[in-house]
Amino acid sequence: MENVTPHSLNIEQCKRISATAIESVDSFSDKQIVLSYSGGRIAVTGSGMKIVNFSKTSGSFAATGDITSVRYLAKGLGLKSRLFK
16 A cells, blocks of 8 residues: 555635645646545635645645535546546
């Protein structure tokens, strides 16, 4: 099994999200933010999303908005990558 750095994720009243051990912000818009951590990716969806803090050196991340869902996406190749090698 791969080494996964321990991380935390905290949501406050569906208006603010904070996380630790984040390696990068892969994409962001006012509707979705996709983050990478050692175990894969995290997709945060909602409306009016704004990143208020991200530090690549410390791994801290914070955003505000109306958060409707958080999904953990497994690390690995997507379907498109596997089909078109």
